Amino acid sequence: MMPGVLPEPPVDGVYSHDERYVEQLREFVERAASYGMYTLLEFHQDVLSVYHCGEGLPRWAADELHAAFPAEFEEEVLEFVHRMSFEMPGLSRLEDQALRQFIRRNVGSAQFPMPVAEPFNVLGNGTRRVYAQRDCEKFEWYQYQLSFAAGHAYRRVFDLSSSTFQHVFAYW
Numbered sequence: 001m002m003p004g005v006l007p008e009p010p011v012d013g014v015y016s017h018d019e020r021y022v023e024q025l026r027e028f029v030e031r032a033a034s035y036g037m038y039t040l041l042e043f044h045q046d047v048l049s050v051y052h053c054g055e056g057l058p059r060w061a062a063d064e065l066h067a068a069f070p071a072e073f074e075e076e077v078l079e080f081v082h083r084m085s086f087e088m089p090g091l092s093r094l095e096d097q098a099l100r101q102f103i104r105r106n107v108g109s110a111q112f113p114m115p116v117a118e119p120f121n122v123l124g125n126g127t128r129r130v131y132a133q134r135d136c137e138k139f140e141w142y143q144y145q146l147s148f149a150a151g152h153a154y155r156r157v158f159d160l161s162s163s164t165f166q167h168v169f170a171y172w
Contacts, residue, residue, distance in 0.1 A: 001025070001044065002171045003058040015170040043172060047144045048153045050129065052112055053136035054144065059128075061167045069152055073110060074103045076152060112149040113139070 004021040029039045045056020051066045078099060111119040112131075116139060120131040144150055156164035 001041070002056060002061075002168070006058055006061075006167065006171050009058075009060040009064075010167075010170070015167075043168065046141050047150055048157070052144050052147065052150045052153065053131060053139075054141055057164075057167070061164065065153055065156055065164050066149075068156070069111075069149055070104075070107045072156075073107055073148065073152055074100060076155065077103050110148045113144055113147040114149075116143055116147050 007018050032039050047054025048056045049062035120135040156162040
């Protein structure tokens, strides 16, 4: 539903809701109520975006999230390593730099759907799909939740300072 409510990105921080879409939702809810049916409107998503063989975010928000993955993944891995390094007082600056270089050289190997499977080939521009349908059908949708990219996406959804959180907040 979010792509219908917010089909376009914000302009100068201002979101434009598709009032016609919202009105159609209202009419649907009222019609169901006239038959004694209850409805529940919620932020339904399946693995958040087309970049994760799913849906949920509008394409413009998914593109933004996907573009942020390489740099933010580097920080996420470093944070994880530091949290797991409880036996050491901390990694030195030199070790951090070496680890950053390693991550940058190998971030392509971490692309979706790693570690579930080897990264899928991205389709050419001009298509609504990011990956071939046959690739997305290799696993059940819930298995893609385990990918590095989906983990990164959910982290942004719940990070109050991220633009992804702001988009979802504006929608809700």
